[in-house]
Amino acid sequence: MCGISIDMERKPYLTPKQQKVLDFIRKRIGERLPPTIREIGEELGFKSTGTVRDYLKALMQKGLVRRMNNKSRAIELTERASFKIPIIGTIMAGKPNLAYEEIQGYVDADDLFLGRLGFDDVFALRVKGDSMIDAGIIEGDIAIIKKRPHADNNDIVAALLDNNEVTLKRLRSKSGKFHLEAANSNYAPIFEEFKVIGKLITVIRKY
């Protein structure tokens, strides 16, 4: 019951057909392009464009869809409708299909790793070695770095060393002077010259 009530708060009631229309739009947007009105009609078996427009109107009134006038395929999903992966807590046991008991929130699939950053400002490093292991960053991880020429104390940064190597370390300031610190007691702090080229915003690890 708990999971259902959370769900109800997030989404307005949709008729089964309206849900199908929404799902089709979502599918098409995910695959490639938002559909045209006639494409929706063909998929759902409607013979009139007016029918599809009735559905779009309903979805718009319920705040799930936004459109631009007189523009082809200009259908977009609102935040309420955008795809979210549920973050679950406990799960109902003893059922053929798992039922989420406690949904703690949602991860927006689009924003998951980059948010609304421009791609231009981002690059990735593949992590080598174990110097950041105490921060949970291990060999093979992909570190997503946002380009920035400076950072704050305790930020993990990508820094350019004198030998042109790029390294991922924690930035520390001590009496007004910055140095780099590994997250592994086997490594000594780095007091050499360096340049901050970006700040760590996300770590991704694939299995």
Added chain:
Amino acid sequence: MCGISIDMERKPYLTPKQQKVLDFIRKRIGERLPPTIREIGEELGFKSTGTVRDYLKALMQKGLVRRMNNKSRAIELTERASFKIPIIGTIMAGKPNLAYEEIQGYVDADDLFLGRLGFDDVFALRVKGDSMIDAGIIEGDIAIIKKRPHADNNDIVAALLDNNEVTLKRLRSKSGKFHLEAANSNYAPIFEEFKVIGKLITVIRKY
């Protein structure tokens, strides 16, 4: 020079204008919708749709763009052109703008965390506690789980325990019988009854 030559192998030569057209298409696709021919023309300052079509033809011949006939906005980027975040090694120092010296590869922004999985098969867990810390999985991480009723030895799995708790642990088999193991010597292995509900495929951490 090294970085440039790698780049050349991946991308055919584009004139500056062609690059601008491609960038605009990419931007629009990322923002919402692929542009129409006229929208491209307006953006780039072309007064004729024919001009834009010349550019699209060039981009198609170079294998960067695909189109469908007589369909509005039906422009898509091919794999060669799809957005990739560069994974860099060393970086050229002493320049006003950083220049990538050694590009080891690219992370495809779309595939980055889910690949081409259907969303239906995926859910997320927010990691609590430190029981997987030796595997580099720490509190607050988002664990992306692919639903599966079984897994192999040494896989990290989401498992449902008798008390309806879901836990992230490593699956181990010993003499034909499975149990769960933490990646932290402070925790004892779990030999109770459990059910595998999915396999860990990706870990994401945001800073």
Added chain:
DNA sequence: TGACAAACCACACAAATGTGTGGTATATCT
């Protein structure tokens, strides 16, 4: 019974969008 919403359809029309033909000018390469 009447009001209302959901769930359809037909069809005309307008606007947006893609296509095709035929140009011009400039630069490069052979």
Added chain:
DNA sequence: AGATATACCACACATTTGTGTGGTTTGTCA
């Protein structure tokens, strides 16, 4: 000099696509 590529433009036309009006049927709720 001729071939080729880039880099544009104008304009007509076909097709796609969105809009608008006016219906019918079914069920629910007051």
